[in-house]
Amino acid sequence: MSEAGPRPKSALRKRLDQLPWWLVAAVICAVGFAVVIAADADYRTIFHALSAGIGTMLFVTVVAFFGAAALGLAIATAQSSRLRIVREAAIFYVEIMRGVPVLVLLFYIAFVGAPALIAAVNFVIAPLVSAGLMKAVLIRDFDLVWRAILALVLSYAAFLSEVFRAGIAAVGAGQVEAARALGMTRWQTFRLVVMPQAFRTILPPLGNDFVAMIKDSSLVSVLGVQDVTQLGKVYSSSTFLFFETYNVVAFIYLVTTVSLSLGVRALEKKLRRQGDAA
Template identity: 50%
Template structure:
């Protein structure tokens, strides 16, 4: 018995250590190692350092486009999801039509379409609506040239991702038990009171990881706005590499910057998710 007990003691002490090693995110350690190597190159290599400074402004533009697009897409997506779950045939059909169209068009095509077709048509429509005020000299007509490509890119990302976010909200709302809606009705709460105070808070808690993933997706897809000439990380990297022919170093920095932002955001989402699940 004593021999068996002695053989089990060292093993039990080692188990927590082996378990902790098995739970280590080795992919993250590898990513950190690559990041440290690139950071060391930026600090000690003048070429990397020059490229990094050249792309700094693009980081600000990328973050700005991503955050504004996400906030607007969240707002529009929530509205679309409420229209789709509301027991009204007209709102259901309108929201379903919009969602299916937007989900079926590639984001790059949508960027081109909104920028060169949708935005000019919107400006023409607004000028037509305001034509009495324009003719009276009260306001000036809108010139499409005053609508920058950054604004057009944000509009395209908003319209495209609002469809996906709407489906996430809808699935979260439908995942809540019907008994909670019935309990709210028994207390005399209206449909919108039940939605605001009972269903939506629980739905947002359930779908938070999916909403976070959509933000990461928008951040990555913001690289597509470079096709419109928006001065984001990708566009500045493309211009710099074309002028210096340092493609290897430039796109190493471009990839590193995106990796830092997306990995940091993913870790933040996991942290908040763990806090919400407590």
């Protein structure tokens, strides 16, 4: 009598095997802490006070990331330029910016770069100011939020340029040559052939950098920008509820970053399936 083979797994068993248990644990922790916030008066008050900074956190992150992505793409393109001086200038920027800590660059832009920029603008418009057609620009006109955004753009552009450069280099040279043989211009080749394929390659590191920028956006609190971290610092110092306050701060950042990471993974899987189907 022959032995029976292993029983096929049920659909439920297959789903349980594929279930990421770390995510289940994270969701349970998040739901549990959300219940604590809803039930405890102190936590409710803290969350309400800190929630005003969520908009600032997201605004700084989104604007800085898209600015850094645009600048990073331009730098990556410059690194493949035929002109050596352009290539060397792009590499110089990347190597210098990657060697400067974000916090140091934040202070430099806020207290050195911004005043220098305002002085340059006033020098250019000096004839118009003398003629009474314009007013001189004051340093307080350059809001601290935008100084922080500028610093994040300049810093992350160096890292994102390497991501774009690697993604562009991953596209086969034969496809570029075929596109040019069909009569496409360099811009059409880049837009219609190179970038759609490179995007699938660069999406995971881009998503990681976006999540990293959300965390680094907390550094703007050193300039007094009213984000989640700054509001938490002010609230805890006035109430001495440090444990409860920074629990809420960590909860807000964790929910935001984990949710975005999962969204990036889902988009990555969808693009991979579309690529396999094509």
